[in-house]
Amino acid sequence: MSLSQTPSSSSVNERKTSWTFQARNPVSLRLYKVLGTTFDDEATRESLATLSELYAKSVTAKGKETQRIDTEEDGDDETSAKVDGPFFVEGVPGESAARARKNLRRDMEMKLTEGSQHFLKVLSEVDEKLVALQTHVAAMRTSCDEAEKQLQLTDEASKSLLERAGNLREERQEVEVKKSIVSLFLSRFTLNEEETEAMVSRDVPVGKRFFDAMDKTERIREDCRVLMAGEEGPTKAGLDIMTSTSSHLEQSYEKIFRWCSHEFLQIGRDSQLEVSVTMREAVRRLRKRPELLTEALTSLSQTRQNTLQTSFLNALTRGGPSGLPRPIELHAHDPMRYIGDMLAWVHQAIAAEREFLEGLFGLKSDRRMVGSVRAFGEKPSEEEEWIRELMDLAVGRLCVPMKIRVQQTIKSQESSITSYRIVNLLQFYLHTMQNTIGKDAILSKALEELTEMAYKSFYDSIEAQCRGLLRAGLELDDSSVTPPIPILDHAQVLREIMSVYQSSILEDASTSDQIAGFRKIADVMVNPAVEMCIISAEEKKKVRHKWDMEVFVLNCLTYLLSVLEPFDFTSEAQKSIQGILDTRVEQLTDDHYHNIMVDAGLDEVATTCEKHDNSEPLSHIPSTEPSQLQIALGNFSQWLSGPEVVHSTRLSSLSLQRLHNKIHHTALTRMAKAYEMICEQVRRKENRYEAASTLLGSERPFGQVALLWQIFGLREDGL
Amino acid sequence: MPFNDYETDATELLETYDFLMKYIVIGEAGTGKSCLLHHFTHNSFKDHSQHTIGVEFSSRTIRLGEKRIKLQLWDTAGQERFRSVTRSYYRGAAGAILVYDITKLSLIASSFPSSRESFQKLSRWLADARALASSHLVVVLVGNKSDREEEREVEWAEASRWAAENDVHFLEASSLTGDNVEAPFMLAARSILLSIESGALDPEKAGSGVSYGDRALRRVNSSSRLSFGSLSRGQRRPVKLKVKNWVPGSQCC
Incomplete structure (x- = not known):
């Protein structure tokens, strides 16, 4: 610190001396001011530090250089010595400071020069570099210019390219749109490979995939038709689509056809039939190609047959x-069972066949029972027609073996009853089949024929029987008047x-x-029997006069009637027999009346009285002279007390008691009336009988008709 | 429908099936054979039913376990005069539904009833059917008109005993209410299936009254042996028939 302070104080001192020169007067003031100045400010301190550093440096690190500079400066050895001095040893503290005080300016200048020289040297280097740089820059510039030119050119060139690219991009977008439209169109209007394969290839079985493809084709054609119906008319694409789909469709129909034919061949061989969903669908579709369906069904029909x-x-x-x-033929000896x-x-085969066909055509069964009446409407559906035709053919084939057997059976029958049973059985089935498969079916026709034949055979048989009956005649020596055995047999057959x-x-x-149905049989069987009775009885009568033909005939007729009576449908035959019977009864009644009149002795008298024409008095006629009359009345009286009055021996042979009574009573009634008539005639004055009352009253019933009625046990009104 | 324990699907038009069975429905006139059948095939009562003339046919497919069975049903006339015709239809039947009327004892019993021959007329029907149909004929005796309890003349127990003695199944049903109407047909089908399973009956043979349907044949083709797994399972989970009508000792199940 002291070191640093020292130089500064010395410099201040120097400055103070200079300033003393510059301003003398204000010197003191100035001096004070200077003295008053503190050098404790930052700037001063820093400069002092710099100085200190400089010298310290020259002592420690820069000694050599200082020396060199010293040598350059001529004549200043002392300074250099002094500078050197501290370099090695600072013998006295503050020595360097003192030296510094002395040499500061020189040192500074030296330093400055040194610095400047250094600067120069360095700058010249810089200059060199700069020149080089300039060349480089110039070169670069040329290059840049060139590059720019190139760029410009490129830019120009790429502009058209860009433009083209833009156009292309737009085009591409358009094309993309078109493409999607086209692919949509194609997917909508064309078949993909798989679908085509499904429709055309033999490898893809007929099934869902196939049908789906067909459906699509149909849809395409439908859409296409709609499209082409537009104002622009048919387009080429439309026509193409129609052509290709139509060919595919045809192929697919062919395929269905082949498949159906094959399947039909398979299932046709089974005795039990079942229709798969696929087959039903196939048939349904094939119905659009009737000629193919017909062909397929024809082969089916063949196999089924x-x-x-x-x-x-x-x-x-x-x-x-x-x-x-057991085989059906085992029962050939039992015609009913055999034919049945x-x-x-x-x-039963028809029922199974019908179900199969209904399944095949997807016809919902009306759940009508087979055998029950089927309504054959005016216009049957197409399927119904198919079914009927196929049924007819399939079942028709059975007719041949069936017919031969039935015919043989019919021919070999001897009993007319069995024949008739066969007739009925056949008729029952004829009826059933007509209701089931229709009147025009082959089987119905065959049955009709067979029924007719059976009828003929039956009629032949009963006619033969009747001829036999007529030929048989009556046993001449048989005095009985009951129906003969041939009639009884015949009646038995009839009854059955x-x-x-x-x-x-x-x-x-x-x-x-019911009556109409039996009329022919009645004609064939009943009438000849009646005829036989009458004719053969008359024949017999010619030979055996005593034989009571009338009673015999009546007995036969009543017997036949009794056979017929339980059956309502024989009412016509009954009526006709009844008619004959009535006539016969009347005849017998006449006959019987005549007989009893003869027996009673009144016959001649009564006849004369009846014939009397008043030309002469009755008493003058020989047969009615009073004496004769007397005898006749006497006979009558006797007859009245006999058994014949209540019971006729002859009529007791009548098998029907009722008839006996009826005839006898009628005869008695007439007898009573005849007696009454005789009495009236005798009492008439014109007949000139003397004592007429006495004559009549001499014998029972004493001319009293009422008494006669009483004796007869009858009433006058015939009841 | 009072009886819907079976899965039935009569309305399905196209029916594939495993088996085809021929049944005959027999019994005296007026016992309600046609009505019973009508209820079975149409699920409704047949009003104003006339006498059947000869024979009539109908069919229905039933489901028994996993098996679908098509029944060909031949409804015969009960009147004596058609006997000769109807007898021809017994031929090759696999099942027979023998129907009587529980309100008319006279229709099945002879005029002078003795204990042995109390159901003489039924015996005659049964004998006819056994003689003429398939040798494995399964017979179900059905006492019809069970809705008319107050007019009952034939006791359930009596008929049941007769059925047991004659080795036939028995139950009572009403074709008016539809009660138990399906049961006889199911019962017979089940019994027939069991005898197929046991090997006693071979549907491959004609005249057995049973034949394989398409469905079963397909199955046969795919696996060499026809499996009745479903049926065996059915045994563990028995079909819910109306058990009160069950004949103890009858051969089924």
């Missing part, structure tokens, strides 16, 4: 496995046939239908 026929023949001849159920089994088999007919009548059939 063969299959059904085979299984029918198997059922007929082989039966089930290990013979159970055959037709039932066919019926009637009960078969009865059982075949449908519940809702009207009475007139």
